[in-house]
Amino acid sequence: MIERLEHTKYAVSCCDGASGLLQLPDRSIKLLYGSPPYPNAERDYGVWKSGEYIEKISPFVDAAAKKLRDDGFLVINVKATREKATTHTSTKRSLVVEKLAIMLEEYWGFHCVDIEIWVKENPVPTGLRVACQDAYEQNLWFSVAPKWKINLDDIRRPYVSHSVKTYGEYEYKPRSNGLSYVRKNKRIQPNPLGALPINIISGGVSSRILGHQATQPLYLPEKYIKATTGPGDLVVDPWMGSGTTGIAALALDRRFIGFDRVESYVQDAEERFKETLKGGK
Numbered sequence: 001m002i003e004r005l006e007h008t009k010y011a012v013s014c015c016d017g018a019s020g021l022l023q024l025p026d027r028s029i030k031l032l033y034g035s036p037p038y039p040n041a042e043r044d045y046g047v048w049k050s051g052e053y054i055e056k057i058s059p060f061v062d063a064a065a066k067k068l069r070d071d072g073f074l075v076i077n078v079k080a081t082r083e084k085a086t087t088h089t090s091t092k093r094s095l096v097v098e099k100l101a102i103m104l105e106e107y108w109g110f111h112c113v114d115i116e117i118w119v120k121e122n123p124v125p126t127g128l129r130v131a132c133q134d135a136y137e138q139n140l141w142f143s144v145a146p147k148w149k150i151n152l153d154d155i156r157r158p159y160v161s162h163s164v165k166t167y168g169e170y171e172y173k174p175r176s177n178g179l180s181y182v183r184k185n186k187r188i189q190p191n192p193l194g195a196l197p198i199n200i201i202s203g204g205v206s207s208r209i210l211g212h213q214a215t216q217p218l219y220l221p222e223k224y225i226k227a228t229t230g231p232g233d234l235v236v237d238p239w240m241g242s243g244t245t246g247i248a249a250l251a252l253d254r255r256f257i258g259f260d261r262v263e264s265y266v267q268d269a270e271e272r273f274k275e276t277l278k279g280g281k
């Protein structure tokens, strides 16, 4: 499959994503980014119950551990859910996402870069009356190596206006306990490339209507592709869906391989990749 990338920048296949990953050369992937079926979420592509979640996702993570480069990264976007999200009687929020995060480090030997939060500014109402509405998802961001490099400058964000004002007017002084990030009186100059990125991503859910029930907004994979890869690096999504990760990767001049079990998703995603390479998104 990887040979196809000699001729075009992407390759897709309709198959089980874990089996697809195993077809790739060992240590070839720079970033595996994907959004598996969420625990308990009933979608037209099936449901992974929280009780069987670790069993379902394990073949993917086993394969990722073999196929990621030594300087590679794994990012899993996922949302914890309940057995029945709309009931008035209490249903526990599943902790299987937290269990997966712990296992990624303790069982599979990855190193946690961070667990970032995607705050959805326009969450889909769940009808839930026994806890607050679900308005965030988690991005489990792990590195193969215990020490890593990320392209912070590529994911800087605009300064908020009151920070710029404070930097302009305020002289930072070291605290008497020494626990301060300035050692001597100092004014801070804003970085011309923008403020340091934060581990929260805020934005709307995708407004792109693509015939898929879980289409992500492009800004989610874009952040991690920019942070962890360079032009020409290989990005892989074993749960490709409508192809969001591939569109973001190709638009940023990376190579992309995607797998999904549903033939129509694979065909539609491929059409989108052709469009992206022609210059549209």
Ligand SMILES: C[S@@+](CC[C@H](N)C(=O)[O-])C[C@H]1O[C@@H](n2cnc3c(N)ncnc32)[C@H](O)[C@@H]1O
Pocket (backbone or CB within 6 Å): 015, 016, 017, 018, 034, 035, 036, 037, 038, 045, 212, 214, 215, 216, 217, 238, 239, 240, 241, 242, 243, 244, 245, 259, 260, 261, 262, 265
């Ligand atoms: C949450 S969606 C991914 C959505 C995608 N990120 C997007 O923006 O469109 C999960 C996808 O995993 C696919 N899937 C489920 N089980 C799979 C498996 N064993 N192998 C490959 N894909 C699978 C589903 O068909 C679905 O498209």
